[in-house]
């Protein structure tokens with residue numbers, strides 16, 4: 001574990017408050033325990049016996065409970081309570097964990113705890129009159145913002161550089177997805193460029209459980225510094241915004257397939273690889289292997305799906321009154337995607353192939369704006385949402401605080417911000 005420290009005064013204060021709260025909770029727990037000892041004779045703190053079972057494939061609640069000595073009637077009653085009070089009807093193999101608590105090793109189970117996630121405990125306890133009760137406890141993660149920074153080296157990809165900087169895979173994939181709205185990884189990424197990511201780590205009882213969300217991204221792209229911040233609007237919805245408060249999530253993606261190499265860019269004149277003569281290339285080609293899923297660049301509706309000699313299998317989507325996108329050379333279409341289907345951004349519409357006039361498996365991607373082909377890599381794309389005046393003001397304040405935090409962390413990369 002790395003050395004960790006708070007960096008903001010306000011957080012030191014909140015830490016003191018948390019400290020006091022923890023002491024109080026402990027006192028209350030001790031008091032409760034002492035009282036319970038009094039109420040239920042025979043139960044002592046050191047005699048409590050707990051066994052933990054991880055649900056294996058083929059396990060059912062009924063089997064696991066029967067194994068622990070429950071009668072059929074009790075199994076039915078517990079199943080009923082679990083369904084009505086915790087909405088649990090089945091167990092998931094290798095994911096769910098069960099705890100069986102006995103007052104002592106030889107007594108029947110007095111409490112069953114189902115742990116469906118690190119952030120949820122469902123406790124089923126037996127009252128003195130033999131009735132089983134269910135109680136769900138939501139555990140709030142202790143959230144920390146951590147900072148990782150890296151640099152693109154010669155011959156590097158953003159993925160390699162990100163992994164070297166210690167950014168976990170899941171976070172890196174999310175960062176890539178977000179940056180793909182602003183950047184063309186093929187042309188914008190060069191050796192010497194620096195980047196940084198601020199993201200959440202979730203802790204429980206001082207132990208890291210998983211990663212949370214991406215909070216801020218900076219990338220020194222060729223076309224300028226790209227910055228994105230996660231921000232919650234007053235209506236409760238969260239989104240990513242650039243440093244001026246403009247929506248960073250665009251209605252369309254420049255590169256629908258992540259990490260695919262551009263093999264031919266948009267041009268008004270190029271020598272066609274199959275036809276041999278010069279003609280305009282009205283889209284961008286991305287190299288990808290046959291069968292790679294092709295996600296919709298933006299939310300929209302399928303307006304064409306078919307085959308022609310040039311495009312092979314292709315799909316055209318209409319996104320709004322001015323934008324359309326086209327995807328060509330597909331090996332096949334996604335199931336259920338037909339003319340008229342409404343698709344979400346990122347939804348698979350088909351699979352990479354080499355149908356039509358094509359020299360090898362690739363995606364040919366076009367953006368059509370008001371009926372005219374535009375260069376997907378340079379066209380200015382509309383943002384999905386922008387902030388209203390009040391939210392914008394709040395955002396700019398928040399951004400200042402976050403920037404100050406990031407600046408601190410840049411100097412002390414092993415510190416974190418307590419959220």
Ligand SMILES: [Zn+2]
Nearest residue numbers: 283284285364
């Ligand atoms: Zn092409």
